[in-house]
Amino acid sequence: MTPARPTAEASDARLAEALAPLRADPARTAILLDIDGTLAPIVRYADDAHVPETTRSLLIEIARRYGYVACVSGRRSSDARRIVSIGTISYIGSHGTELLRAGGIEPVLDPAVRDWxxxxxxxxxxxxxxxxxxxxxxxxxxxxxxxxxxxxxxxxxxxxxxxxxxxxxxxxxxxxxxxxxxxxxxxPPVRMDKGAGILSFLEHAELDAALYVGDDVTDLDAFRALGEMLAEGRVRHALRVCVASEEGPSELAEEADLVVDGTDGVRHLLERLLADDPAT
CATH class of the missing domain: 3.30.70.1020 (Trehalose-6-phosphate phosphatase related protein; domain 2)
Structure with missing residues (x-):
């Protein structure tokens, strides 16, 4: 799919086409989402970040409908869960080195970074x-x-x-x-990136499709992980979505399959994932 920024008029038609493979079999689809700048608006102080209640409600329903749902963050997984405040999804924290699974209490830390x-x-x-x-x-x-x-x-x-x-x-x-x-x-001088965390999280998942949505350079690794899964036949469909902003890196849009406008655009995408008719 050619990266492009859809106009407001064409966005629903473009979204409907892009999301169709994910909606075809939700139980075999992974929904993976960055938090800051994607689900939660960027704020002056990082500790003030929060996910708007409308977005949070959509995520709760996404977790009920789709087989694998995770938020992927540079923050600690426990902090990520505090900001999103949903216990029924998983959290991949510290750029892929922590995994707090849905319903879990303690995150599992990658042994390669523990001693650092x-x-x-x-x-x-x-x-x-x-x-x-x-x-x-x-x-x-x-x-x-x-x-x-x-x-x-x-x-x-x-x-x-x-x-x-x-x-x-x-x-x-x-x-x-x-x-x-x-x-x-x-x-630490070891591999730490969102892509590695996603590959570990989905290692034993039975998938047809996967979606990743992000807004910053750290999300490029996640994009490339989905590309790797696609090339290896681990998924048949991969959708990489860039969240556009004034500070966002141009290379993220260049590698994306789809571009949406800000956190409002992400919320609209989540609505389309849940809609009976995604084009309406």
């Missing part, structure tokens, strides 16, 4: 100095990841410069860095 948690947290504590606090850089503990946010800082340019320095120190220490929408993540 203390070192990452120590790096975050060492980086938390008076200059970062003056610049209003916010540090988020994600367990095996530490994130530095500069969204909303009084001087975003100065805050970004300070975070550039942190990135250099992390790389010199043998850690990995990953940039997102006004955020730097410092990670």
């Amino acid at each position: 948690g203390r070192r990452i947290q120590a790096f975050g504590r060492d980086a938390d100095n008076a200059e970062l606090r003056r610049l209003r850089v916010r540090i988020e503990d994600k367990g095996s990841i530490v994130a530095f946010h500069w969204r909303g800082a009084p001087d975003e340019e100065a805050a970004r410069a300070a975070i550039d320095t942190i990135a250099g120190r992390a790389e010199q220490s043998g850690l990995r860095t990953h940039w997102g929408r006004k955020v730097l993540e410092v990670r």
Whole structure:
């Protein structure tokens, strides 16, 4: 399918065509969704993120109808579940390294990153100095990841410069860095991506189709995981949806099968997945 941004007039017809293979056998379909910027609008402070009740109600019904439903996030899986507040779906957290299955209590952490948690947290504590606090850089503990946010800082340019320095120190220490929408993540030097988490989550699933919806560069790995599953014959249909925004990366739209406008567009997509006639 050629990536394109549908007009408002054509969007329902385009959605109906794209969603038809997923709706054909919901029990054998995976619905995989990013959270921040996809289900929950981007906010100034990460802790204030929430999924609107209308979207949450749709997700509850999606979980009843479709065989495999998960939210995929850079946050800890427990934090992801707190934001979405639905216990009947699974959560793939910390960029694929945590899995909290539907109805579960404790997330399962990838053993490859477990031992790195203390070192990452120590790096975050060492980086938390008076200059970062003056610049209003916010540090988020994600367990095996530490994130530095500069969204909303009084001087975003100065805050970004300070975070550039942190990135250099992390790389010199043998850690990995990953940039997102006004955020730097410092990670262990092991594979950590949403694509790996999705492949693990769906390893034993019997599927015909899979959908992934995301808005940021971290979602490219998830797109590519669906492409891998398609190429290997693990699914017959894969739909990769980019959530367009002013800050969104152009490469995500280029690799997408479909583009929707913001969190409202995602909500509309969920409605079409549940509609008796998706074209109406």
